Amino acid sequence: KMKPTLALQIPLLLLLLVLPGQPQLVKSVPGSVDEDGLCHCVVHLSNSLIPLNQLEQLQSITQELMDKYDKELSRVSAGAAGGGWQLHEHILSWIQHEEEQDCLLRLELEGAQELVTQLMAKDGGNEAEDLLSQLQSQVANASLTLKLLADSDQRSLRAYRQELDVLEGRLSDCEREKCQEASDPPVPPGSCAHAGLQKVSRPLVVQLNWRGFSHKAGVWGRDAAPNLDSSLYWVAPLGSENRYFDYYRLYKSYDDLVLMKDFVERKMGYGDGSGNTVYENFMYFNYYGTRDIAKVNLSSNTLVLQRTLPSATYNNRFSYAGVPWKDIDFAGDEKGLWVLYATEESKGNLVVSRLNTSTLEVEKTWRTSQYKPAMSGAFMACGVLYALRPLSTRQEEIFYAFDTTTGRERRLSILLDKMLETLHGINYSPLDHKLYVYNDGYLINYDLSFLTLKQKQSKRPA
Numbered sequence: 001k002m003k004p005t006l007a008l009q010i011p012l013l014l015l016l017l018v019l020p021g022q023p024q025l026v027k028s029v030p031g032s033v034d035e036d037g038l039c040h041c042v043v044h045l046s047n048s049l050i051p052l053n054q055l056e057q058l059q060s061i062t063q064e065l066m067d068k069y070d071k072e073l074s075r076v077s078a079g080a081a082g083g084g085w086q087l088h089e090h091i092l093s094w095i096q097h098e099e100e101q102d103c104l105l106r107l108e109l110e111g112a113q114e115l116v117t118q119l120m121a122k123d124g125g126n127e128a129e130d131l132l133s134q135l136q137s138q139v140a141n142a143s144l145t146l147k148l149l150a151d152s153d154q155r156s157l158r159a160y161r162q163e164l165d166v167l168e169g170r171l172s173d174c175e176r177e178k179c180q181e182a183s184d185p186p187v188p189p190g191s192c193a194h195a196g197l198q199k200v201s202r203p204l205v206v207q208l209n210w211r212g213f214s215h216k217a218g219v220w221g222r223d224a225a226p227n228l229d230s231s232l233y234w235v236a237p238l239g240s241e242n243r244y245f246d247y248y249r250l251y252k253s254y255d256d257l258v259l260m261k262d263f264v265e266r267k268m269g270y271g272d273g274s275g276n277t278v279y280e281n282f283m284y285f286n287y288y289g290t291r292d293i294a295k296v297n298l299s300s301n302t303l304v305l306q307r308t309l310p311s312a313t314y315n316n317r318f319s320y321a322g323v324p325w326k327d328i329d330f331a332g333d334e335k336g337l338w339v340l341y342a343t344e345e346s347k348g349n350l351v352v353s354r355l356n357t358s359t360l361e362v363e364k365t366w367r368t369s370q371y372k373p374a375m376s377g378a379f380m381a382c383g384v385l386y387a388l389r390p391l392s393t394r395q396e397e398i399f400y401a402f403d404t405t406t407g408r409e410r411r412l413s414i415l416l417d418k419m420l421e422t423l424h425g426i427n428y429s430p431l432d433h434k435l436y437v438y439n440d441g442y443l444i445n446y447d448l449s450f451l452t453l454k455q456k457q458s459k460r461p462a
Contacts, residue, residue, distance in 0.1 A: 061115070062138060187450050189431045190226030192334050192382035194450035196401065200416045200435070201447035206258060209237045210249060213441050217242035217274050217323075219425025220443050221436035224332025225280040228431065233257045234278050234298075235443065236271075238424075243325040245271025245285060250298060266301045270294075273319075274425040274438065275329035279337050279357065286328040290314060293328060293339060293360055307360040309353075311343040318342035318372045321390065322422050331380040334430045338380045342372040350378065352385055352404060368402050369409065377426040379435065381448070386412075393421045419444060 031041035187194045209215055218237035223230045235257070236248040250264045251257040272288040278298065287294045287306055291314040295305040314327045318341075329340040337355045339362075342348050350372045353365045370387055376396060378387045387400040398414040420440035427436045428448075435446040 061111075066138070187433065187452070189228060189433075190334055193453065194382070195453055196384060196451055197381065197386060197398065197412070197414060197448060198451040199449045200398070200414055201449070203417055203419055203437070203439075203444045203446055205419060206443040206445065207260075209235060209438070209441050209443060210260060211237040211247070214240050216422070216441045217424045218438045218441070219274040219276045219427065220438050221278065221425075221427030222429040222431065222434075223278050223281065224337075224427065224429055226334050226430040227280070230281070230431070232278065232281065232298075234283070236274075236276055236283075236425075237438075237441075238274055242424075243273060244288070245273070245276065248283070266298075268296070268301075270303075272314075273325035273327065274323065275326045275340075276425070277330040277332050277337075277427055279330075279332040282357070284330045284337065284339075286314070291328070293330075293355075295360060305360055309339065309341065310362065311345060312341040312351075313343060318348045321373055321376050323376065323424055326424075329378065331378070331428065332430075333380040333382060333428055335380075335383040340378055340380075340385070348372055350375065350385075350387070352380075352402065354404070364404075366402065366404050366407065368400075370400055370402075377423050379426050379428045381428050381430075388416065388423070388426070390421075391415075394418060396423065416446065 031039050033039055209218055209220070215237035218235070220235040221233070223232040223234075231253050233251040233254060233256075234248055235251075236245060238245055246269050247265065247267055250266070252262060256262045270288045271294075272286045272290075276283060276285040278284075281298050282304070283296045283298055285294055285296075286292070291309050291312045292306050293309050294303060296302065297304050309328060312328055316325050317327060319326045320329075327341060331338040331340060335354075337357050339353050339355055341351055341353075343351055346367055348371050350368045350370050351365060352368065353362045355361070356363055368385065368387075374389060376388045376390045378385055380386075383404045385400075385402040385404070386398050387402075388396045389399050391397050394417060396416040396418055398412050398416060400409065401412055402409045418437075418439055419442060422440050423437050424440070425436075425438035428434070429436065433448045433450070435448060437444045437446065
């Protein structure tokens with residue numbers, strides 16, 4: 001039974017025992033034969049002939065170097081892929097660290113080469129030279145690869161340093177714009193002292209609607225009148241058939257809504273679709289199965305006014321994409337109460353009308369160039385219509401704006417993430433500049449950011 005220090009040395013030692021022309025390494029030793037005819041003997045070898053301990057040390061060093069090399073190579077690749085947008089100080093630190101690591105690896109590889117050379121000189125013509133030559137070849141290949149990598153890194157580092165100036169310039173611009181934004185006061189509640197919508201925050205999921213997940217369609221929001229004394233919130237899930245508006249709840253504060261306490265639950269029984277809105281403590285909606293618009297006093301839950309909207313289509317004619325029965329869509333903002341709909345004369349394109357809140361008569365009408373069934377929804381803010389369209393099951397785009405003050409329209413590309421696929425009800429609140437969205441049964445809101453007048457002037461070309 002032989003137990004050499006390294007398993008790799010077993011074939012080599014056996015060759016030394018039997019090769020002709022080689023010195024005898026062991027004397028004749030007694031043995032025995034077992035029942036299977038196998039011969040067993042005991043052989044004692046000396047470590048002095050072959051430096052097994054040193055070979056073991058060399059293999060350990062070589063493996064350690066290869067592991068370090070692989071680790072550093074992986075880290076360099078990862079750093080090169082993700083380091084383009086790091087801060088300047090971090091990039092310089094990384095460059096310095098990589099240079100130091102290259103120097104250490106070179107020193108260790110040079111030490112390993114020297115050790116291999118010493119062992120080969122010591123062990124001169126015996127069969128251990130094959131193993132040493134193999135190790136020497138591995139160390140040499142590692143040294144060559146490291147050199148090529150270092151040369152490549154030098155070229156990459158020069159490119160990085162050239163890009164640093166560009167990145168520093170961009171960073172300074174970003175910091176300057178951020179400081180400018182921070183210095184600009186936010187738009188006051190109910191104010192239109194801004195230059196239009198700039199961006200939309202990520203969605204905040206408030207809760208599942210109080211009637212459950214089966215009521216996927218519905219609408220919710222805050223009283224859209226710019227009255228600082230009002231803190232009324234309301235939720236109106238439709239029936240399970242996604243059309244009939246029959247119940248709603250009122251909450252005196254946002255905390256009551258979140259905790260689902262101190263609410264008033266009311267039954268309606270004659271609403272159609274999810275185009276409802278609340279303005280000055282009155283709820284406005286499409287009367288079931290007609291082109292009539294209706295007004296309900298929320299304090300008494302009584303229908304106080306009902307009037308036909310001239311030429312408006314109804315009964316799921318020209319509704320929004322993916323949102324059935326929303327033929328007539330109400331919206332409130334800083335400038336009043338609006339109704340969004342389509343007509344046969346407009347060939348399905350969206351029509352915007354401003355309503356008299358007392359009589360529900362149309363005060364003025366604007367016709368847009370956008371086909372209503374191609375939109376997923378719309379809302380008003382400071383007299384500007386903003387239209388949405390679906391990009392995917394998880395994202396919408398605010399792609400179009402129409403200013404009723406100037407009559408001008410423009411293209412936008414403001415992305416809006418959503419939790420589920422369909423945005424059934426969309427309402428804007430001038431008091432907190434939020435969008436209140438009913439998303440497949442869940443109550444969600446978004447913060448809207450507007451471009452200040454100072455920012456608009458600074459972005460004008462000379």
